[in-house]
Amino acid sequence: MTVLRILRANFVRAGEELVAPFDLELRCGERATHFSADARAAALSARIAAAVVKPTTGTAYIGDFDTHLQAAQAKRCVAFVSASARESGTFALALDFYAAAFRLDRAEALRRANEVISALGAGAYARNAALALCHDTSLIVLERPAPGVVETLALLRPRAAILCSHVAPGTLETLAGERAFEALR
Amino acid sequence: MNARTLTALARWHLGRLTTFDALAACALGFLLGLVCAWSPFGERTAVALVAFSGAVFAIAFASSPGAVRSTRSLFLFSAPLYGRELARGLAVAPCLLAVLFPLAACAGWSLERQTHASNWLLPLVCALVAALIALSATLRESWRAALYRTLALCTAAGLAALSLRSHDDAASHVAVALLALPLGFFALRAFGETLARYDPLTDI
Numbered sequence: 001m002t003v004l005r006i007l008r009a010n011f012v013r014a015g016e017e018l019v020a021p022f023d024l025e026l027r028c029g030e031r032a033t034h035f036s037a038d039a040r041a042a043a044l045s046a047r048i049a050a051a052v053v054k055p056t057t058g059t060a061y062i063g064d065f066d067t068h069l070q071a072a073q074a075k076r077c078v079a080f081v082s083a084s085a086r087e088s089g090t091f092a093l094a095l096d097f098y099a100a101a102f103r104l105d106r107a108e109a110l111r112r113a114n115e116v117i118s119a120l121g122a123g124a125y126a127r128n129a130a131l132a133l134c135h136d137t138s139l140i141v142l143e144r145p146a147p148g149v150v151e152t153l154a155l156l157r158p159r160a161a162i163l164c165s166h167v168a169p170g171t172l173e174t175l176a177g178e179r180a181f182e183a184l185r
Numbered sequence: 186m187n188a189r190t191l192t193a194l195a196r197w198h199l200g201r202l203t204t205f206d207a208l209a210a211c212a213l214g215f216l217l218g219l220v221c222a223w224s225p226f227g228e229r230t231a232v233a234l235v236a237f238s239g240a241v242f243a244i245a246f247a248s249s250p251g252a253v254r255s256t257r258s259l260f261l262f263s264a265p266l267y268g269r270e271l272a273r274g275l276a277v278a279p280c281l282l283a284v285l286f287p288l289a290a291c292a293g294w295s296l297e298r299q300t301h302a303s304n305w306l307l308p309l310v311c312a313l314v315a316a317l318i319a320l321s322a323t324l325r326e327s328w329r330a331a332l333y334r335t336l337a338l339c340t341a342a343g344l345a346a347l348s349l350r351s352h353d354d355a356a357s358h359v360a361v362a363l364l365a366l367p368l369g370f371f372a373l374r375a376f377g378e379t380l381a382r383y384d385p386l387t388d389i
């Protein structure tokens with residue numbers, strides 16, 4: 001089943017093309033890495049895939065939902081882990097909000113978050129991941145993850161598709177998709 | 186959006202705003218109320234003065250650097266909510282903080298002089314409308330943000346002036362309420378629309 005489909009999506013701000021048009025298709029259990037020339041493009045491409053930022057042209061679908069027209073429904077199917085030191089305030093309050101927004105039982109959300117934190121350890125990225133993965137999702141989008149994070153999350157959520165955005169200086173929007181879960185399935 | 190989500194978002198937002206600002210608003214409001222009560226001003230003038238100062242505080246709260254950081258947080262935009270739903274949740278904390286100043290001023294005034302609670306509805310309404318209009322400034326930069334703050338202040342001043350011009354208290358309350366309700370509603374809608382179109386790029 002296709003969980004993410006991006007068709008010629010780009011991002012333009014103030015006349016400057018920050019993300020060149022790219023295509024991507026990801027099915028359940030697959031893993032892909034999107035390389036960008038700089039950190040800004042890497043962050044933006046991940047945010048486009050996670051429905052956090054709307055593409056200027058082109059379209060992105062998460063499941064059957066268009067991220068531009070049905071952003072709220074699309075966000076329900078994705079867990080987006082930001083690389084920035086997320087200003088999410090007190091963890092308990094942030095988790096309460098996510099649990100309510102995703103219509104989860106608070107205890108269940110806390111159990112899932114603790115599962116991620118015990119797997120990834122302490123730190124801002126683990127905290128971001130714990131918040132994002134407090135709900136069950138078929139797509140995980142990771143913004144510039146540290147080494148080992150993808151493998152750990154793949155073990156935690158074997159059925160979810162994982163998309164990572166990375167910076168590869170000198171590389172212009174090349175896509176390296178790979179099926180990495182043959183052994184797990 | 187259910188009540189649980191609204192409450193959780195309001196609590197999260199309130200937790201990120203500084204308690205010092207809230208305490209300062211209470212203290213200054215109380216002081217202004219006392220000073221007005223000791224001065225030869227009539228209640229009507231005092232109420233108008235508090236309404237205007239309260240609007241200034243409400244704008245300062247709603248578009249403070251902390252509120253701006255909080256409103257633009259990437260964390261919010263990953264949640265499966267529409268812009269209008271986020272707007273409702275994000276409006277609760279600034280509105281709660283905005284009413285502190287007029288309430289404290291009313292308390293200060295009523296220590297020294299007798300008053301009717303209904304007379305102090307005007308500062309509350311002005312502070313709420315100003316806070317709701319100023320919310321849109323949090324997602325804008327430079328002169329556009331300044332324009333929204335100015336609009337908020339002018340609206341509050343207009344409501345206060347309208348109340349001052351009227352000789353009939355009941356009629357002025359009704360007139361202010363009739364104007365304030367749609368103004369607040371449209372300000373919140375506009376904030377929701379801005380949130381729906383906003384792309385969180387500040388941290389990259």
